[in-house]
Amino acid sequence: xxxxxxxxxxxxxxxxxxxxxxxxxxxxxxxxxxxxxxxxxxxxxxxxxxxxxxxxxxxxxxxxxxxxxxxxxxxxxxxxxxxxxxxxxxxxxxxxxxxxxxxxxxxxxxxxxxxxxxxxxxxxxxxxxxxxxxxxxxxxxxxxxxxxxxxxxxxxxxxxxxxxxxxxxxxxxxxxxxxxxxxxxxxxxxxxxxxxxxxxxxxxxxxxxxxxxxxxxxxxxxxxxxxxxxxxxxxxxxxxxxxxxxxxxxxxxxxxxxxxxxxxxxxxxxxxxxxxxxxxxxxxxxxxxxxxxxxxxxxxxxxxxxxxxxxxxxxxxxxxxxxxxxxxxxxxxxxx
Amino acid sequence: xxxxxxxxxxxxxxxxxxxxxxxxxxxxxxxxxxxxxxxxxxxxxxxxxxxxxxxxxxxxxxxxxxxxxxxxxxxxxxxxxxxxxxxxxxxxxxxxxxxxxxxxxxxxxxxxxxxxxxxxxxxxxxxxxxxxxxxxxxxxxxxxxxxxxxxxxxxxxxxxxxxxxxxxxxxxxxxxxxxxxxxxxxxxxxxxxxxxxxxxxxxxxxxxxxxxxxxxxxxxxxxxxxxxxxxxxxxxxxxxxxxxxxxxxxxxxxxxxxxxxxxxxxxxxxxxxxxxxxxxxxxxxxxxxxxxxxxxxxxxxxxxxxxxxxxxxxxxxxxxxxxxxxxxxxxxxxxxxxxxxxxxxxxxxxxxxxxxxxxxxxxxxxxxxxxxxxxxxxxxxxxxxxxxxxxxxx
Numbered sequence: 001x002x003x004x005x006x007x008x009x010x011x012x013x014x015x016x017x018x019x020x021x022x023x024x025x026x027x028x029x030x031x032x033x034x035x036x037x038x039x040x041x042x043x044x045x046x047x048x049x050x051x052x053x054x055x056x057x058x059x060x061x062x063x064x065x066x067x068x069x070x071x072x073x074x075x076x077x078x079x080x081x082x083x084x085x086x087x088x089x090x091x092x093x094x095x096x097x098x099x100x101x102x103x104x105x106x107x108x109x110x111x112x113x114x115x116x117x118x119x120x121x122x123x124x125x126x127x128x129x130x131x132x133x134x135x136x137x138x139x140x141x142x143x144x145x146x147x148x149x150x151x152x153x154x155x156x157x158x159x160x161x162x163x164x165x166x167x168x169x170x171x172x173x174x175x176x177x178x179x180x181x182x183x184x185x186x187x188x189x190x191x192x193x194x195x196x197x198x199x200x201x202x203x204x205x206x207x208x209x210x211x212x213x214x215x216x217x218x219x220x221x222x223x224x225x226x227x228x229x230x231x232x233x234x235x236x237x238x239x240x241x242x243x244x245x246x247x248x249x250x251x252x253x254x255x256x257x258x259x260x261x262x263x264x265x266x267x268x269x270x271x272x273x274x275x276x277x278x279x280x281x282x283x284x285x286x287x288x289x290x291x292x293x294x295x296x297x298x299x300x301x302x303x304x305x306x307x308x309x310x311x312x313x314x315x316x317x318x319x320x321x322x323x324x325x326x327x328x329x330x331x332x333x334x335x336x
Numbered sequence: 337x338x339x340x341x342x343x344x345x346x347x348x349x350x351x352x353x354x355x356x357x358x359x360x361x362x363x364x365x366x367x368x369x370x371x372x373x374x375x376x377x378x379x380x381x382x383x384x385x386x387x388x389x390x391x392x393x394x395x396x397x398x399x400x401x402x403x404x405x406x407x408x409x410x411x412x413x414x415x416x417x418x419x420x421x422x423x424x425x426x427x428x429x430x431x432x433x434x435x436x437x438x439x440x441x442x443x444x445x446x447x448x449x450x451x452x453x454x455x456x457x458x459x460x461x462x463x464x465x466x467x468x469x470x471x472x473x474x475x476x477x478x479x480x481x482x483x484x485x486x487x488x489x490x491x492x493x494x495x496x497x498x499x500x501x502x503x504x505x506x507x508x509x510x511x512x513x514x515x516x517x518x519x520x521x522x523x524x525x526x527x528x529x530x531x532x533x534x535x536x537x538x539x540x541x542x543x544x545x546x547x548x549x550x551x552x553x554x555x556x557x558x559x560x561x562x563x564x565x566x567x568x569x570x571x572x573x574x575x576x577x578x579x580x581x582x583x584x585x586x587x588x589x590x591x592x593x594x595x596x597x598x599x600x601x602x603x604x605x606x607x608x609x610x611x612x613x614x615x616x617x618x619x620x621x622x623x624x625x626x627x628x629x630x631x632x633x634x635x636x637x638x639x640x641x642x643x644x645x646x647x648x649x650x651x652x653x654x655x656x657x658x659x660x661x662x663x664x665x666x667x668x669x670x671x672x673x674x675x676x677x678x679x680x681x682x683x684x685x686x687x688x689x690x691x692x693x694x695x696x697x698x699x700x701x702x703x704x705x706x707x708x709x710x711x712x713x714x715x716x717x718x719x720x721x722x723x724x725x726x727x728x729x730x
Binding site: 175176177181184190272298302309313320 | 578667
């Protein structure tokens with residue numbers, strides 16, 4: 001009897017693929033897209049769907065809190081981010097010092113007029129190193145986000161269009177990856193590839209692929225049933241052209257919003273890996289590795305632990321504020 | 337499903353009956369199975385909850401709508417047992433699937449490693465003769481085809497053998513055993529702290545005290561934007577080096593646990609309190625709140641006793657995220673605070689290319705995820721009486 005009832009329930013449910021497609025409905029998104037991600041709960045709680053999966057990175061981003069002050073916040077964030085991008089593009093514009101010039105006599109000098117942020121154990125100017133470290137931080141974070149988004153797009157399109165078997169295999173794989181802590185996945189990648197700038201980029205990106213893939217897949221499922229795709233099929237468009245011209249662009253909106261929100265998380269994730277000594281090689285200035293070198297001198301030089309982290313945090317906050325803004329503006333229209 | 341819940345008479349007081357958001361109902365149940373099971377095959381996992389939920393419902397239909405409460409006990413009991421054991425079977429199967437998947441991912445990483453496994457095992461400073469190398473190759477089975485190695489690995493794993501560390505010449509299980517407790521202490525302390533603080537924040541700010549709510553929101557936003565390890569460095573600098581209240585490194589005693597747990601908990605609090613508050617605010621709009629207030633309960637009592645249960649429901653979807661945060665976050669936190677533990681073990685292993693240790697930690701964290709999801713499911717049945725009757729646990 002029970003089995004019969006169960007079967008009838010199963011029968012009443014749409015086939016698995018479509019059963020999952022309404023991951024758009026709040027309940028569906030909570031139950032299906034959820035495992036590793038905070039955002040579904042946050043998103044469904046507030047009815048803003050954009051967040052699913054973005055928070056897969058270590059830094060999840062709940063809503064920017066300021067309502068009417070939002071404009072000011074966004075403007076301020078844009079200003080900060082502009083400065084950060086400037087520092088990454090032309091660091092010599094913001095400091096005349098070299099980030100690698102050592103000065104054993106002036107080692108571990110506190111912040112002052114000579115050295116705004118003090119000097120480190122080798123007498124290198126911390127301010128110059130923070131400025132020059134911007135590039136590697138932004139580069140890794142951006143690269144990881146782009147890689148993750150591309151990987152997610154490929155995974156999602158393949159799962160959404162590849163038929164049931166492909167879909168099942170890919171989604172189960174995504175489930176397994178979502179069951180593992182993102183940082184551990186990153187460490188596994190580093191264990192295979194070794195440390196370094198590009199390696200960290202990949203390591204951070206891997207954790208983004210499954211949640212992004214799920215969102216793209218859900219979008220694809222909706223898009224491929226829509227009238228214009230059917231019309232395009234009717235006109236005899238080739239499969240690849242159809243995917244690239246019609247399906248992909250229509251799934252990109254939500255992916256873009258996710259990636260914007262995920263960028264802040266990618267910055268944090270990559271800085272964690274480089275703090276653990278797996279990122280860019282030592283002489284190159286990098287916020288994460290500066291903090292890990294400074295860890296041994298905290299008892300005598302607090303500034304070594306403060307300024308690189310402050311730069312990182314301010315950047316992440318600016319990115320998150322802008323990401324939230326973008327999500328609030330674009331997410332509502334594009335996702336639903 | 338809605339009618340079933342709405343109809344059931346003694347169903348758990350006024351707290352839930354006429355709740356419009358019955359979709360929420362499906363969410364925890366579905367999510368429970370999804371999160372916990374790791375969703376082996378999608379159709380069953382999606383169907384677990386409905387199955388279980390509908391089974392008694394079907395019985396109702398047969399016995400006539402009036403007989404809900406006192407349906408023929410024997411038949412109903414049997415059906416419940418069947419439904420329950422079916423749910424358990426699916427759950428176990430999908431837990432195993434997650435474990436198998438994690439083991440496969442770990443093995444794939446090993447297989448993808450470039451270079452000769454024997455040289456990797458011996459390290460760069462080796463003077464081993466070719467004969468010795470051949471011997472090692474044979475002993476470890478590196479000469480066998482990949483599929484055979486995979487099968488061997490799974491077989492060993494099934495028997496609980498995690499292999500031997502390349503670097504430390506010790507069984508991995510012994511290494512894990514030594515480092516497990518400090519990390520468990522850290523994670524549990526952080527979890528307890530996070531739950532406590534975020535519940536307090538949510539209860540005190542949901543839907544009231546706008547200025548406080550705004551301030552807390554700002555704090556939450558900052559909490560998730562601050563890299564946790566930097567927070568740890570700040571705390572360490574201030575409270576261990578400047579004021580010397582807490583020890584600088586190590587894992588001896590309660591005092592050494594405070595700062596690491598705080599560091600690990602903060603980003604979790606930032607998310608949890610937000611999710612809880614939004615859940616609370618949704619629950620506070622329900623009619624049962626008015627009923628409870630009319631009975632003379634104070635605002636805070638309504639929140640703590642009635643609304644909080646509802647607010648806790650979305651938490652089930654956070655299990656995976658929470659596990660990831662606690663286990664993954666332990667790595668940088670243990671590094672900052674110089675604590676022994678699984679995090680520092682796996683970090684050292686990654687740096688030294690000690691693959692058996694890395695693989696074992698991957699499998700272990702999948703196990704923790706599976707166990708935690710199961711525990712959360714059980715807690716759910718306690719929190720939400722609807723699941724209890726629906727899932728046939730009672």
